[in-house]
Amino acid sequence: MDDPAPAPVLLHLADDAATRRLGEDMVLMLRQGDVVALSGDLGAGKSTLARAMIRAHADDADLDVPSPTYTLVQTYDTAPPIAHFDLYRLSDAAELDELGFDEAAEAGIVLCEWPERAPAVVTAASLRVELSIDGDGRRAEIFGTPQALARLRRTLAIRAFLDAENLPVTHRRRFFGDASPRRYESVLRGGHPALLMDAPRQTQGLPVQDGLPYARIAHIAEDVSPFVAVAKALRAEGFAAPEIYAADLDQGFVLIEHLGGGTVLDAEGRPIPERYEAAALMLAELHAKRWDPALPVEGDTFHTVPDFDRRAMAIEVGLLLDWYFPRMRGAPATAEERAEYTSVWADLFDTLREAETSLVLRDLHSPNIVWRGERAGLDRIGLVDFQDAMIGPAAYDLASLAQDARVDVAPELEMRLVAAYAAARRAQGSFDAYAFERDYAIMAAQRASKILGIFVRLDERDGKPQYLRHIPRLKGYLARTLDHPALAALQSLYSRWGLLGDDAPKRR
Incomplete structure (x- = not known):
């Protein structure tokens, strides 16, 4: 027996402004491949809704959006591209192929008025919006696939969350995406820039070890509470984490300060040494402080920052065997190879027992650093994306910065960053530079x-091949890190297996 169709979303739109706001909300949840069929009598608001969606998607409130009544289709070079069809004057449904409907739907987003003229459009629609006059306003009845309706309900829930703020929140726009399930929007809060984090609670997946899923062992944040707690703790100590304006912990919505648009990279995407060094000095300040792992979230709710323990480190390096090794070698690792790999890393983790520990932000690299050159001191380095912070070897964060996975950090700059960090730590008091250099090498190798493994997994499992381009850089970092005497056994193993050869893994 077929599953029942999901219930439609019913909305009353009081006026044109409400219709335009619905368009702004809807387009934020649309993805490449989505088709939105817009039905209703003349004057029901189809064009008003379509224009609002196109202008919001293009982030251009003054964009000329002519009706495609006579041309039948109008396309816009946005990301992803959006195509606006009006089939009112379509003489034959077969003409849909000549208009490039299938190609437009495959390449981007399609909005289609009068879809009834071509039944294939209704069949392909992710969402069907039926508009009708309702008193002085309109009624919208929205049908769709379960997945598209779930996305629609979430964007409407975000709107309700924003409407509850004490200042008006307007101008919702796409901001950026990353390799995680989180997404962001830029908004105006009281006329000033802010960001909306949309991070639904994550399902933990199937057990992989000792009855626990990977995310639980690796201490990956399940909800937004860790982000809120760490942000508040960092701000309390003078670090430039975003202010939390509002949060719905259950739904996974957080409205935060927009720290700015400056980066630590130049116009060609290369590291600016002085800015990277400022970030390294910020880390020296952060690691010199004592951090209570019990951090308040809100009210009586606390987040306990987990330990970056050896089990978490081990399951992370296991990703290399699970994904990168078979891609490079053409076959999965044998039981004997896994045992040898585990043994080599176990010895390295034993060495880390004496490592200095601190709050470790985990992903301090160029995409997560906001340069605020007009500020001074710690306030110049804006921090984001620290919800997976742990208490662990302090050297990890410096390795994350000095071996930036997304941009080339030359050996000379890496040495400069490590030296600046060490000098700052020595000036603060007791600091074992020799031990830190060893710990840095181990954590850099662990991270790389x-x-x-993650970048190959993003390609094979998640369909994101763009991350493969970074693999030669990571191999270069590993090659120079493995020269440290503490990593002699790991260097021998990687060399024997040919994991750092010249050829980058190709997409399958």
């Missing part, structure tokens, strides 16, 4: 090994 993990990310090699």
Whole structure:
């Protein structure tokens, strides 16, 4: 027996402004491949809704959006591209192919007025919006696939969350995406820029070890509480984390300060040494402080920052064997190879027992650093994306910065960053530079090994091949890190297996 169709979304739109706001809300949840069929009598608001969606998607309130009544289709070079069809004058449904409907739907987003003229459009629609006059306003009845309706309900829930703020929140726009399930929007809060984080609670997946899923072992944040707690703790100590304006912990919505648009990279995407060094000095300040792992979230709710323990480190480096190794070698690792790999890393984790520990932000690299050059001191380095913070070897964060996975950090700059950090730590008091250099090498190798596995997994499992381009850089970082005497056994193993050869893994 077929599952029942999901219930439609019913909305009353009081006026044109409400119709335009619905368009702004809807387009934020649309993805490449989505088709939105817009039905209703003349004057029901189809064009008003379509224009609002196109202008919001293009982030251009003054964009000329002519009706495609006579041309039948109008396309816009946005990301993803959007095509606006009006089939009112379509003489034959077969003409849909000549208009490039299938190609437009495959390449981007399609909005289609009068879809009834071509039944294939109704069949392909992710969402069907039926508009009708309702008193002085309009009624919108929205049908769709379960997945598209779920996305629609979430964007409407975000709107309700924003409407509850004490200042008006307007101008919702796409901001950026990353490799995680989180998404962001830029908004205006009281006329000033802010960001909306949309991070639904994550399902933990199937057990992989000791009855626990990977995310639980690796201490990956399940909801937004860790982000809120760490942000508040960092701000309390003078670090430039975003202010939390509002949060709905259950739904996973957080409205935060927009720290700015400056980066630590130049116009060609290369590291600006002085800015990277400022970030390294910020880390020296952060790691010199004592951090209570019990951090308040709101009210009586606390988040306990987890330990970056050896089990978490081990399951992370296991990603290299699970994903990168078979891509490079053409076959999965044998039981004997896994045992040898585990043994080598176990010895390295034993070495880390004496490592200095601190709050570790985990992903301090160029995409997550906001340069605020007009500020001074710690306030110049805006921090984002720290919800997976742990208490662990302090050297990890410096390795994340000085071996930036997304941009080339030359050996000379890496040495400069490590030296600046060490000098700052010595000036603060007791600091064992020799031990830190050893810990830095181990954590740099641990991080690079993990990310090699993650980038192949992003390609094979998640359909994101763009991350493969970073693999040669990671291999270069690993090659120079493995020269440290503490990593002699790991260097021998990687060399024997040919994991750092010249050829980058190709997409399958």
